[in-house]
Every structure is written in C-alpha cells, then in structure tokens.
Amino acid sequence: MIVIGLSNWITSFDLSSKERIPRISSFSSPSTHSSTSLMKEIRCVVCGDQGVGKTSIIVNLIKTDFIEVVDHCLPEVVVELDNNLHLIDTSTLNLERELKKSNVICLVYSVADPNNHENIQNWLLYFKSIGINNPIILIGNKIDLDCPSYSLHSDITPIMKQFKQVESCVESSAKLSININEIFYFAQRAVLYPTAPLYDSRLHTLKPASAAALSRIFKLCDSNKDGLLDYTELNAFQMKCFNSPLSDGDLRDITQLVSQHSPQTISTLPDNSIALTQLGFILLHTIFIQRGRLETTWSVLTNFGYAQDLRLKEDFLYPDLHIPPNSSVELSPQGYSFFTEIFEKFDVDKDGALCESELEELFATSPGNPWLNNGFPDTTLTDEKGAVTLQGWLAQWSMTTLLDHKTTLAYLAYLGYEMASAHENATTTSALKTTPPRRRSGDRGALQRNVFLAYIIGAPNAGKTSLLRALLNKPFAGGGSVGSSSGGSVLNAVNAVEMEGGEKYLVAQEVVDFADVAGGSGSVSGKHAKGKPATTHLPHLHKADVLVLAYDCSDATSFAHLTHLNSIHNLDGLDTPCVYVATKSDLDLAQQRSDVQPDVYCRRRALNVPIAVSVQAGETAGLFQYICSVASTPLQALPRQRRGRNVVNALSIALTLGAGSIGILAFLARVYGWRSPTSLLLSTYRGALLWARSWLTHTHTRTKGKLPSGFAGQLQQRGAPIARGQLLCGEERATTANPILGLGHEDMWTLHGLWPDRCDGSYPQFCDNSMQLHNITSSLLAAGETDLYQAMSTVWLDNRGHNEHFWQHEWNKHGSCYSTLKPACQADSSESGSENVDTMIDYFSRILNTYNRFPTYEFLANRGITPSSTHTYKLADIKHALKEAFGYAPTIKCDGGGNKVHEVWYSFNLEGPLVSGTLLPREQVSADSCSQDVYYLPKHQSRNKHSASAIPLLLILHTSALFLAQFQP
Missing domain, CATH: 1.10.238.10 (EF-hand)
Incomplete structure (x- = not known):
C-alpha cells in the first residue's frame, strides 16, 4: 500500500506497539480506544471523469469481486457501522446536489490515462467554485494497467501541496481488489480525524x-x-x-x-x-x-x-440538568470538594488566599475569570490585601451556581472536574444538586437549602450598598461600592452566615433599577425623564428567597419610596417574604413623610416592624442571620398571611365574649335583683380580654416557630427605628414632639442606662456581635418576664415612644460589653439563642433594681427642689441634695446652652460580677456641663417658654473603673 499524506510519507507502523497496521477488513477505525465518535453519519461522494471506475470501486466493495459490466450510476449504498458510511455514486445529474451534502469526497482518476491526471486540478477548482471545502481523497485507480508516463510523486504530490483539502492519495485496482477497503477507511478517517484543523502542512x-x-x-x-x-x-x-x-x-x-x-x-x-x-x-x-x-x-x-x-462542545460545557419548578441549584459536596482542592493547588504561597496572579494561573484553562465584569473580588470575602480567601472563593461559586448554574457547569469543564474526579465517568452535573421545590404559602417547615437569595431594595442613599459591605465584613465606606454587574443594574455580595445546624450562604443583590421609576427625594414618578411610561427592568423578584426593603430612618422621604414601589409593583403579592430594615440608626431619627409610619405599615401586613441597623456603628443586630431564618422559614414574613388574621380573630373573639358576658350578667342581675353588678361585669370582661391576649400570644408564637441560632426576639414585632442620638433632642425637635409620648410620670425621672467606663473616660461599645439581639419585648414576654417588661415600660422610656429600639440599642451597645454576663456564665438551655436572652434579662433586671434605689425626684423634692418653668436653681444646691442621698455628688448634664438640667450620672465601683456583685457609690468621673443657675423644667413644659426642653429627665447609672461610661445620644 502506497499512500501520500501531508508533506512526507505516512509510515505503516503503530508508534506505541511497533506492530504493523493490520490490513483493514472492516470500516471501523483502527483506533478502537476512541470513546467518542464525532459523527454518526458520513456521506462519501465518489466522483471523477467518466470511465475511471467509480462504480466498479463501490461494486467491488460490496461484492468483493470485479464485474465487467456495471450500472451507469448506483443508488446510494449504506454500510452500517458505528459511523454509518453512505456511499454516493454520481453522474452529471446529481453531482452538485450530492457534493453539497457530502462530508468527504473520493475523487477517482485513472493512472492509465494522462488526461485524467491533468483533469484533477479542474475538479478541485470546481469544488472550490461551488463552495465545497470538505476533505478529499485522491484515488488512482487501474494500477493493474501499465502507464509509464504516470508518477505518483511528480503528478500528485504538487497537487496535494497546492490544495490543502486533499488529505491523502490511494492507488487502487477495482479489477484486482487492491486497496478497496483502504480507500473508504481513509475516507472515513478524513472525516473523523481530519488533518486540516490540527496541522499546517506548509509550515510542518x-x-x-x-x-x-x-x-x-x-x-x-x-x-x-x-x-x-x-x-x-x-x-x-x-x-x-x-x-x-x-x-x-x-x-x-x-x-x-x-x-x-x-x-x-x-x-x-x-x-x-x-x-x-x-x-x-x-x-x-x-x-x-x-x-x-x-x-x-x-x-x-x-x-x-x-x-x-x-x-469545546456545547453538550460538554452545558450538559442537561433537570431543574424542577421552584427549585434552585447548589453545589453538591463533590462540587465544594473540587473547588476547595483547586483553590489549594493554586494557592502557591500558601497564605490562604488567591491573589491576582494565582487567579490568572487558575483560570488559564478557561476563557478567563467569569466575574471580571461583576466587580469581583469585591463581591465576596477577601483578606486585607484584597486576595480571595477560601471562604470567599466557595461563597462566590455558591452565588454563581444559584444565579447562573450553566456558568458553573462550564467552568467545571474548563477547570478539569472530570479529570480530577475520583469517580470513573463522572460528569460535571455530579458537582451540582437541585433543591426541593419551594412552596412559600404552604411551607411550614424549614426549606432544605444552603444558599439563599435576597434582593435589597430601597431609595437612593438608603444604605443598600453599606448593607452589602457589612455582609462581607468590609469596613464602612460611606457610599463605597461592591461588585456590579456589567449592566450596572445589580450589585452583588455573598458570604457564609452561621446558623443553627450549619453554615448557609446568603447572596444579596442590590437592585438599583428601581431608581428608574423613582423621582427625586424618594418619591416615585409615573414617567421616566424622557416622558415614557414607567417600565420595569427588574430581576424576576419572585426568584428571591427574601425581599429586604431598606430605608434611611434619618431621611424623612426615604420610606415613602418603598410604599410607592409596593403600590406600583405589588411587592405584597409576590408571595415572597419581606424584611424591612431601617438603616443609619446612628443618626437622628426623622418622622417619615408617609401616609403610614413604618412600624404601623409593617404591622398592617403582619410583618415584623423594621429592624434598626447602623453599619457605620457596627450595629447589625443579627440582621443577616434573621434574613437567612426568614428565607428558611418564609411563612413568618409573608405579607398578609394567617398571622395578621389571627390578630383580628383574637380581638373579635375577646370582644364578642366580653360583650356577651356583660349582656348575660346584666340580664341575670335584672332577673335576680342584683344591685351592684358593675364589678362583676368588669371582671368578666377583663378576663375575656386576658384570655384573648393569651390565645393571641400562643397563636403568634406557634406561627413564628422556633428561635433561630445566634439571636433571639423573633416572636413578636418590633417598634419603630431609633437612632443612637435620639434621646437628647435638639432645639428643632421639641416643637414637634408629642407632649404625652414616652415621658413617664410627672413625679419621676426616667432611666437612661447602665454601662461600663474606663478610668481615662473612654468606654468600649458593641463588644460582642454574637450577643446582639432585637425584638427585646417579645424575648421578655416569651421568657415570662411580664413584670420586668411592665417596669421597663414605666420608667425606661424613649422620648419619642420607641422604647423597643431604645432597649435594643442599650443592650447591643453596652450589654454586650459586660464580660461577666457572657452566655457561658448562664445555665444550660435547650433553646438555641436563649443564653443571650437570659443574659439580657439579668442585665435589665439589675439596672431596674439599681434605678429603684435612687428616686431622684424624691431626693430633690425633699430639699424643696421641684420642677418649674419660671424659677431657676443653683447647680450647687441640686448637687448637694443628691449628694446627701447618694453619698457622693453625681455628674449633672444640661442642654440648651447649659441652663436646663437634662441628666444625672451616678457613678459606682463594682465588686464582683454585675448580676450578683456590689455597686459601691463613688465620686463623679465626668465633669458637669451646666451653668451655675439652671432650670429644672416640668416634663411637659413647652419649649416656647425660656427655650425649655420638653425631653424626659434621665437617670444615668454610671459605673467607673471596670465598666463603660456614658451613652452618647
């Protein structure tokens, strides 16, 4: 067998086995180890000048014999193989049609006819003229005839060099059955294993x-x-x-x-x-x-x-993965294992993070970093140098898989998952898994998911980006950005969140396209700037596990943006749980210019009222754990669900029973001549109301479910947001303050707090994020601390009525700094998160007990010092009166230019732990901030007189040496 291919002779030896290539007796490829066929059907067109033996070659293949007289043109012949071979004999009638459907061409010429040699180039030019670029096998037939003028090297080699689509040349004889099988083997191989894509025969x-x-x-x-x-x-x-x-x-x-x-x-x-x-x-x-x-x-x-x-083939990059409706896609354990392994391999310096050069090397087998246009690595957890940590790497792939699993499948292929897999014949789909379908309205148990998607929605400057940075544990940047998509419409962040039962990944996306339908100052316009009707270019919001609706509680127009968006886009009707968040709680609280205030707005939808957070102050109060908890058990935060109806039903039952009882008792009193049924009637009605309250609490708790890990207080709704500085009201606030809101009794001072202080006047704050709580009220009531709650509601008041958030702030900022009140000091509890609640109860109880020891109003009244809007007192007289009762002169704080008494700070030394130790009075640590003559104003005094403050008088229980000092409002 003589074959010409490429620029040199093809040897007839197998390189690895050193054995001769066997004569082909069938049309299967000799490379039986090839596991994948590139084509299932191969159409081979046999053409050439008339009389060169085209038909005889095909007949010889079928009959294995030579027939002198054959048909002018045979019908199509199919040889059934792994790659079915279709042999097409041609005539002038079907030539062009069949050529255009072919995969390979066998161009036959007669070695005995010099004219045929010269006509080969004409055929090749013809193929080119009709757009045919298929591989071509030249067949020099009739080698049984003598032709001295014919030379394979001189006649054919130049043609093969000129026309690169010519794969090889085979000399044959249909009459003697020489190389007939080889002709079609090379034709088949030219299709299955073409040379042209691999090799440049000119450059070798x-x-x-x-x-x-x-x-x-x-x-x-x-x-x-x-x-x-x-x-x-x-x-x-x-x-x-x-x-x-x-x-x-x-x-x-x-x-x-x-x-x-x-x-x-x-x-x-x-x-x-x-x-x-x-x-x-x-x-x-x-x-x-x-x-x-x-x-x-x-x-x-x-x-x-x-x-x-x-x-790379499409079905290799994107194999079929069936995803049931309402299901999501996550990495399987094999997927996490692969990405962990590849991270460790490319972490060359073993610093636990992938720098830019290491990432570049890692993605060298792929089209490149898939997240370059999405703000990576700012979308995930990094070290101080900006290198991606292992936790951030796995979180990023968790987010990618959730949002676009096809990208993950493709990169599993690019990065060599199948090569690295320990399982034979493993495919990239084994690195992924689908979650059980989600049915929010009917989901009463926890969703079996490890990755949750939250959309963060809000007005411009509402702090959405800061929330994303907080999720990534990045420092507050005052408007700094995180990862942005190429379209600029979505900002992404992902991080692991510790929950009961294991880690969950929270994917948070800031949706900024809502701004397209927003007018200035948080209002919503019905038209775009160009006058076109407002349209929605939003992600599919129903795909989110949670909608986080954020507003700036210091901006009076911010919440109105959310209410307008809800009315336009019907967020309540999406069957998606909602969490409202009041951001920037470290700033002064602003009354929202909305038809309904945020807490009322949420309660009407049977939702927890907004969670107050301050990213700048480090106060997130377990927000991200709460979001994951809501995503896991969505029923607790679905707008207008059964919980809202329970409230109405309970009140209806209570009122009905109460009214019915009164009617029955009134009838009996008249029949039997009872003269004084009033007390009995009121007692019965009060009992009905108490029963309704008990039933409502039971229903509410049952609907909410178990407390999630890491934080407490999810059983009841919260109060409106409170800013860190809202206790000391400025001049501009007093005129709008409700004169009967949260000021307490006229003959008592209200409580501010108790906190530790260092001897140099500094103080720690927000010491342990794991101890942060929200929903203080529900935690107290769930623990049966009704007396404590009642006492706090009487004397520990916020001047705007937002007691819940005031208590939350005091606990998260100061309570978390008492090392002796760590959860480890508490008794064991079977309920997750209850250790922090027990600690909080001890903290508040000790503060209330200490407060009750020092009735400041009584101390001053005993010395003839009572509130007055016209009379001033000497500061020295006030300090002397309090020193007589306390033992040491406390610190007096004034506002309004230093002439209105505002706060009293009692200082202590602590011996032992706070709960069971002794508070020993001591001299004041901080200086007074008052003039010599001061006003001691009545609580409800209007500021129109003497610019007097209408704020409550606050008792500061101030400890020194061991514990933190003052709360900075």
Whole structure:
C-alpha cells in the first residue's frame, strides 16, 4: 500500500506497539480506544471523469469481486457501522446536489490515462467554485494497467501541496481488489480525524488552535501543578483517553522519541524518574500527526470535550440538568470538594488566599475569570490585601451556581472536574444538586437549602450598598461600592452566615433599577425623564428567597419610596417574604413623610416592624442571620398571611365574649335583683380580654416557630427605628414632639442606662456581635418576664415612644460589653439563642433594681427642689441634695446652652460580677456641663417658654473603673 499524506510519507507502523497496521477488513477505525465518535453519519461522494471506475470501486466493495459490466450510476449504498458510511455514486445529474451534502469526497482518476491526471486540478477548482471545502481523497485507480508516463510523486504530490483539502492519495485496482477497503477507511478517517484543523502542512507545525487545546489538556493533567507530567499523571491521562494503562516501556519509548528532537521535552525528577514537559507533550502529538496517527490526537481531544472546530462542545460545557419548578441549584459536596482542592493547588504561597496572579494561573484553562465584569473580588470575602480567601472563593461559586448554574457547569469543564474526579465517568452535573421545590404559602417547615437569595431594595442613599459591605465584613465606606454587574443594574455580595445546624450562604443583590421609576427625594414618578411610561427592568423578584426593603430612618422621604414601589409593583403579592430594615440608626431619627409610619405599615401586613441597623456603628443586630431564618422559614414574613388574621380573630373573639358576658350578667342581675353588678361585669370582661391576649400570644408564637441560632426576639414585632442620638433632642425637635409620648410620670425621672467606663473616660461599645439581639419585648414576654417588661415600660422610656429600639440599642451597645454576663456564665438551655436572652434579662433586671434605689425626684423634692418653668436653681444646691442621698455628688448634664438640667450620672465601683456583685457609690468621673443657675423644667413644659426642653429627665447609672461610661445620644 502506497499512500501520500501531508508533506512526507505516512509510515505503516503503530508508534506505541511497533506492530504493523493490520490490513483493514472492516470500516471501523483502527483506533478502537476512541470513546467518542464525532459523527454518526458520513456521506462519501465518489466522483471523477467518466470511465475511471467509480462504480466498479463501490461494486467491488460490496461484492468483493470485479464485474465487467456495471450500472451507469448506483443508488446510494449504506454500510452500517458505528459511523454509518453512505456511499454516493454520481453522474452529471446529481453531482452538485450530492457534493453539497457530502462530508468527504473520493475523487477517482485513472493512472492509465494522462488526461485524467491533468483533469484533477479542474475538479478541485470546481469544488472550490461551488463552495465545497470538505476533505478529499485522491484515488488512482487501474494500477493493474501499465502507464509509464504516470508518477505518483511528480503528478500528485504538487497537487496535494497546492490544495490543502486533499488529505491523502490511494492507488487502487477495482479489477484486482487492491486497496478497496483502504480507500473508504481513509475516507472515513478524513472525516473523523481530519488533518486540516490540527496541522499546517506548509509550515510542518501544529496550528495555533490545536496547540492551544493540547496545552490546556497538559495543564489539566498536571495535577500537582509542577509543569511536568510524571508517570502517575501520564498514566491517568492514558486511562482517561484510551482506557488502558501506560507501561514503563511505553513511557520510556515516548520520552526517547521526543528527546531526540529537543532536550527541553523531558525533565528529570528528584527521584531520577523522567517526566514530560509541555513542549514534549505537544511535540509528541506533532509526531503522531506527521506519521498519520491522527486518530490518537483526535481521541485525546474528543475525550477532553473538543469538537472538530477545536472548540469545546456545547453538550460538554452545558450538559442537561433537570431543574424542577421552584427549585434552585447548589453545589453538591463533590462540587465544594473540587473547588476547595483547586483553590489549594493554586494557592502557591500558601497564605490562604488567591491573589491576582494565582487567579490568572487558575483560570488559564478557561476563557478567563467569569466575574471580571461583576466587580469581583469585591463581591465576596477577601483578606486585607484584597486576595480571595477560601471562604470567599466557595461563597462566590455558591452565588454563581444559584444565579447562573450553566456558568458553573462550564467552568467545571474548563477547570478539569472530570479529570480530577475520583469517580470513573463522572460528569460535571455530579458537582451540582437541585433543591426541593419551594412552596412559600404552604411551607411550614424549614426549606432544605444552603444558599439563599435576597434582593435589597430601597431609595437612593438608603444604605443598600453599606448593607452589602457589612455582609462581607468590609469596613464602612460611606457610599463605597461592591461588585456590579456589567449592566450596572445589580450589585452583588455573598458570604457564609452561621446558623443553627450549619453554615448557609446568603447572596444579596442590590437592585438599583428601581431608581428608574423613582423621582427625586424618594418619591416615585409615573414617567421616566424622557416622558415614557414607567417600565420595569427588574430581576424576576419572585426568584428571591427574601425581599429586604431598606430605608434611611434619618431621611424623612426615604420610606415613602418603598410604599410607592409596593403600590406600583405589588411587592405584597409576590408571595415572597419581606424584611424591612431601617438603616443609619446612628443618626437622628426623622418622622417619615408617609401616609403610614413604618412600624404601623409593617404591622398592617403582619410583618415584623423594621429592624434598626447602623453599619457605620457596627450595629447589625443579627440582621443577616434573621434574613437567612426568614428565607428558611418564609411563612413568618409573608405579607398578609394567617398571622395578621389571627390578630383580628383574637380581638373579635375577646370582644364578642366580653360583650356577651356583660349582656348575660346584666340580664341575670335584672332577673335576680342584683344591685351592684358593675364589678362583676368588669371582671368578666377583663378576663375575656386576658384570655384573648393569651390565645393571641400562643397563636403568634406557634406561627413564628422556633428561635433561630445566634439571636433571639423573633416572636413578636418590633417598634419603630431609633437612632443612637435620639434621646437628647435638639432645639428643632421639641416643637414637634408629642407632649404625652414616652415621658413617664410627672413625679419621676426616667432611666437612661447602665454601662461600663474606663478610668481615662473612654468606654468600649458593641463588644460582642454574637450577643446582639432585637425584638427585646417579645424575648421578655416569651421568657415570662411580664413584670420586668411592665417596669421597663414605666420608667425606661424613649422620648419619642420607641422604647423597643431604645432597649435594643442599650443592650447591643453596652450589654454586650459586660464580660461577666457572657452566655457561658448562664445555665444550660435547650433553646438555641436563649443564653443571650437570659443574659439580657439579668442585665435589665439589675439596672431596674439599681434605678429603684435612687428616686431622684424624691431626693430633690425633699430639699424643696421641684420642677418649674419660671424659677431657676443653683447647680450647687441640686448637687448637694443628691449628694446627701447618694453619698457622693453625681455628674449633672444640661442642654440648651447649659441652663436646663437634662441628666444625672451616678457613678459606682463594682465588686464582683454585675448580676450578683456590689455597686459601691463613688465620686463623679465626668465633669458637669451646666451653668451655675439652671432650670429644672416640668416634663411637659413647652419649649416656647425660656427655650425649655420638653425631653424626659434621665437617670444615668454610671459605673467607673471596670465598666463603660456614658451613652452618647
């Protein structure tokens, strides 16, 4: 057999086995180890000048015999193989049509007719003129006839060099049955294993695309990332591609072969074994191709997912993954394991983070970093240098899988998941899993999900981006940005959140397209700036697990933005749980210019009222844990659900029973002549109301479910947001303050707080985020502390009536700093999160008990000092009166230019723990801030007189040395 291919003679020896290639007796490829067929149907058109033996060749293949007289043109013949071979005989009638449907062309000429030799070029030019660029096999038929003028080298080789689509040339004889099988083997192989995509026969080198593909395969097989393929790695490569092990002799033959061309093709390892370099790997395949072993290289490419255009196949990058409706996609344990392993491999400096250069090397086998246009790495957790940590790396892939699982599938393929998998025939789909379907309205248990999606919605400057930064544990940046999508419409952040039962990933997206329908100052306009009707360019909000609706509680117009958005987009009707968040609680609280105030607005929808947070002050009060809890059990935060109806039903039952009882008792009193039924009637009605309250609490608690890990107070709704500075009202506030709101009794001072202080006057704050709580009221009532709650509601008051948030602030800022009140000091409890609640109860109880020991109003009244809007007192007289009762002169704080008494600070030394220790009075630590003559105003005095303050008088229980000092309002 004589075959011309490429620029040199194709040998008839198998490179690895050193055995001769057997004569082809069937049409299956001799490379039986190729696991993937590139095509299922191959159409081979046989054409040429009249009388060259086209039909005789096909007949000989079928009959294995020569027939003198044959039909002018045979019908289509199909040889059934793994790749069915369709043999098409041609005539002038069907030639062009069949050529355009062909995969390969067998161009037959007669070696005995010189005119046929010359006409080969005409045929090749004709193919080009009609747009045919398929591989071509030249068949020199009738070699049984003598033709001295014919020379394969002089006549055919120049043609093969000129027309690169000519794969090979086979000399045959239909009469003597010479090389008939080989003709169609080479035709089949030209389709399955074409030369043109791989090799440039003019330059005698691999084409750039094939060299790049083989380089990528080398990097994927280099499991230890040392730039070499040792025996273990080559054997794994051999098993994947050819399903047969590599012997020591095979490795030796390979290394000897490539080293003959360049010493840079191999390298000696420390154990004196030989490894193949990337150059050697590419050179090896170049030799295979030059020697006609294209099936070997194509088998490698096919097993690594490449198509004939040397691009990764679509079904390799994006295999089918069935996702049930209302289900999401997450990484499976195998997926997390793979991404962890690849992180550790490319963390060259072993610092626990991937820097830019390490990421670039990691993504070298892919089109590049998939998140470059999404603000990465600012979307996830990084170290102080901006390098992505392992937690951030896994979180980023968790977010990618949730939002676009096809990207994860593609990158699993790009990064070599199948090569790295310990399971044979593992596919990238095994790295993912689908979650059980979500049915929010009917979900009473926890959702079986590990990754949750929250959309953060709000007016411009509402603090949405700051919430994302807080999720990433990044410092407050005052409007700093996090990751943005290429369209600029969504900002992303993801991080792990510790929850009961394990870690959850929270994906938070700031949706900024809502601004398209917003007018200035938080109002919503019905039209865009260009006058077009307002349209929605929003993500599919129903896909979110939680909607986080944020507003700036210091901006009077911010909440109105949310109410307008709800009315336009019907957020309540999405069947998606909602969490309202009041941001910037460290600033002065503003009355919202909305038809309904935030707390009332939420209660009408049976939702928890807004959670007050301050990212700048580090107060997040377990917000992200709460969001994950809501996502896990959405029924607790669905607008207008059963919980809202329970309130109405309970009150209706109470009123009905009360009215019915009164009616019955009134009737009995009249019948039996009872003279004084009033007390009995009132007692009965009060009992009905108490029963309704008890039933309502039970229903409410049952609906809410178990407290989640890490924070308490989810059983009841919260009060309106409170800012850190709202207790000391400025001049502009007094005129709008409700004169009967939260000031307490006229003959008592209200309580401010108790906190630790250092001897230098500084103080710690927000010491332990794990101790932060919100919903103080519900936590107290759930623990049965009704007396404590009643006492706090009487004397520990916020001047605007937002007691709940005042208490929350005092606990999160100061209570978390008492080391002796850590949860570990409390008794064991079976309820998750109850340790912090017990600590909080002890803290508040001790403060109330201490407060009751020092009735400031009584101390002053005993010395004839009573509130007056016209009379002033000497500061020294006030301090003397309090010193007589306390033992030491306390600190007196004034506002309004220093002439209105505002606060009294009692200072103590603490012996032992706060709960059971002794508070010993001591001299004042901080200086007074008052003039010599001061007003001691009545609580409800109007500021129109003497610019007097209408704020409550506050008792500051101030400890020194061991504990924090004053609250800065």
